[in-house]
Amino acid sequence: MAKTLTVRAIEAFKATDIRQEIPDGGLPGLYLIIQPSGVMSRAIRYRFEGKPKKFTIGPLPVFPLTKARDEASKLLRDVSEGKDPAAAKATKKALKLDIVNDALDEFIKRYVEKKNRLSTIKERKRLFDKDFRPKFGKRTVKSLTRQEIATHLDEVAERAPIVANRLLSLLRKFFNWAVQKDIIDTSPMEKKIDKPSQERTRDRILTDDEIRLLWQASEKLGYPFGPMVRILLLTAQRRSEVSGAQWPEINLSGNDQQWVIPPERAKNGKEHYVALAAEAIREIEALPKVRPAEDEEPIFLFTTTGVTKVSGYGRAKKNLDAEMLKIAKEEAKAVGRLGDKLELEPWTFHDLRRTAASGMARLGVPVHVVEAVINHRSGSIKGVAAVYNRYDYADEKRSALMGWADHVTQLTIKQKETGIS
Incomplete structure (x- = not known):
């Protein structure tokens, strides 16, 4: 019967002219390998699908006695569960997935x-x-x-x-x-790690007065971010969809002017039709057409290179916030109020989408139509009804967006009538 190896016993072994394979009685199947050079390593022997196999665990001192037995126990347990350590190692080696x-x-x-x-x-x-x-x-x-x-x-x-x-x-x-994939035995995240941050559902929407300030500030911002912000507000679409809008997606002819967002650019992977109100059409028609090259057709509505869509949202947002605050302070001063300590509540570009959706609801647009406008179908129409309801609400969506654009336009008209500039 094989003797249980100890640290002292292992240290006492000497290399010989031939390779030695010494069984460890502390764990059947585990062996100490001593090469003629004196290099020692640990390995297991086992049978898999009726065939004898050997798997080298690793050298000493990387795998001392206790660690070698622990690793051997895991490997032999894998064998009992129908996993071949040698095959797993060969796969990892072939794919080089250790790093x-x-x-x-x-x-x-x-x-x-x-x-x-x-x-x-x-x-x-x-x-x-x-x-x-x-x-x-x-x-x-x-x-x-x-x-x-x-x-x-x-x-x-x-x-x-x-x-x-x-x-x-x-x-x-x-x-x-x-x-x-047998790259590791257990996940280091097997024991739960709590979320580092507490997330809260945002409910920030801009007030009518903030919409007015936004519109005026965006006009001072210029292309490409100024008109992009106004299109965000008028269409209620996602920032990524608006910023990446392409000229072939825009149809301004006839009586059915619309923007068609293709499936590959829509969040839910479905083609989405966005009706364009008169104010949105005016914004689009006024856009410069930046071409990738002199002899090529323009691609992106919002770009500085013609080759890629616009970027640098963070800087543009800071400039927009600063301009809105400047206008608000000037207005306060004009009516005899102190504006030095005036601050604007933080908001994000995504809040414009929420503002538009809430604004349409406030104007009496049914919730299912608002969801159709923003291409979000998981709200009021659910279950079997959602599967069978393929009606696009085209007329209702156009009416909703026209009503919202009229509301925004009235806010800017009030701004001009009151002499605010």
Whole structure:
């Protein structure tokens, strides 16, 4: 019967002219391998599908006695569950997935790109590239611990709270995938990690007075962000859809002027028809057509290069806020009020979409029509009705957007009638 190996016993073994394989009685199947060179390693022997097999765990001192037995126990348990450690190792070696960067590339290729639309794929790649690869990319997947991941997420949350929550969710998927692919035995996130930041549903909408200030400030902002902001407000569509709008999507002829957002650019993957009210048409017709090259047709409505859509939203938003506040202070001073301490409540570009939707509802537009306008079908029409209700509400959507545009126009007319400039 094999003797249970001890640290002292292992240290006493000497190399010989031939390779030695010494069984460890402390765990049947585990062996100490001694090469003629004196190099020692640990390995297991087992049978899989009726065939004898050997798997090298690793060298000493990387795998000392206790660690070697723990690792051997996991591997032999895998064998009992129908998993072949040698085959798993061969797969990992072939795919080179031990390193985090390599594993992430494979995860994106095999999982993210097959289960998501293009905009989601880009966002998840960006999350990894900006907030995970720089710190962990060159590490082995197996070396990552729960504690350092949780600490990193807290650090990200200090800068970008919502981003940290998105990264947490994405990392859970990544490590679960890594377990399924036998890259690691257990996920470092197997024990729950709470969201680093508390998310709250936003309900911010701009008041009529803020809409007036926004419109006036956007006119001072100029192209491309000035008209883009006004189109956001008039159409109630998403920022990504408006900023990426392309001239071939716009139809200004006839009596059915509309903007058709193709499936690949719509969040729900469905083609979406946006009726264009007169004010929206005037905004679009006034846009410069920036061409990629002299002999090429223009592509994007909002661009500075002609080749890519507009970017730099953060800077544009700061300029817009500053202009709105400047106008508000000038108005306060004009009527004899102190405006030095005047502040505007924070808002985001997405709040313009919510403002338009709420504004249409305030004007009496039914909720299901508002949902059709904003291409969000999960609200009032549900279940079987949602499956069979294919009516596009084209006339109702046009009426709703025209009514909303008229309301916004009246606010700007009031501004001019009262002499505010």
